[in-house]
Amino acid sequence: MTRSTFNTINQLLWKGCWKSSLALLVGLGAFCQPANAQSTTAVGVARASEGLIKRYDPKVRDVTLVVPAPAGTPTACKQDNKSTNGDWEAYYCTLDRNILISQKNLNLIERRYGLAAIATLVAHEFAHGRQHAIAGFMSDAVWSVVFDELQADCIAGVYMRRATPISLSPQQIEKSRDFLESIGDYSVQERSWHGTPGMRGAAFQFGYNKGSLNACWASSQRNWRKTLEDAPDQVDRAIENAPATIDNLIDRGQKFLEGL
């Protein structure tokens, strides 16, 4: 456990909370009554989640979570530092391996989806840190970020299952899924498409159910880059067939959208 996690948990304990696992921390709202209850508790859950995820996954121990990140927080990914932090409300910067999450974003998510969703958001951002450390991003090789985003949802499910010593309640899992579904979208032809709400919820649930980074294709032994290196013939065949596969996907996507 990191010093900051220990301190956070101590602070929460001092405020009358009596358990320290992530699953219980995300249920703290009912037990803790500090001044500024909403924001203080959300920040505490975010920091505690950071500590538990780092304890579980050595690959993200060098990632830093800045929370709450005030407007204008310096980041290597935004050189001017003049913008408000509205555009990195929850953001993983590959250049300095910092995650920035704004108070505004924490408040919004806590109000709508509860503290389980705060932990899920932190887990999703740390998942990007893991992708970065393991194989890099698929979006560097393919046109869309959708594979990285869905894989991060899957990894977040694994973190939520494995980084905490006890299971989340079915309601907490549902709230986490609801949150990810709320940030899904249908911009299937945009590079920034993050997956439909259904895809995002399903990827998270899959990761949670499997509880395995291998199942998310996010382990050292099993990841997209290793697949490329180990099976060049299959990859060549897939690339040859890619135009037909993409046409087929677009066709199916359009039929799906027409049916909405």
Ligand SMILES: [Zn+2]
């Ligand atoms: Zn993401």
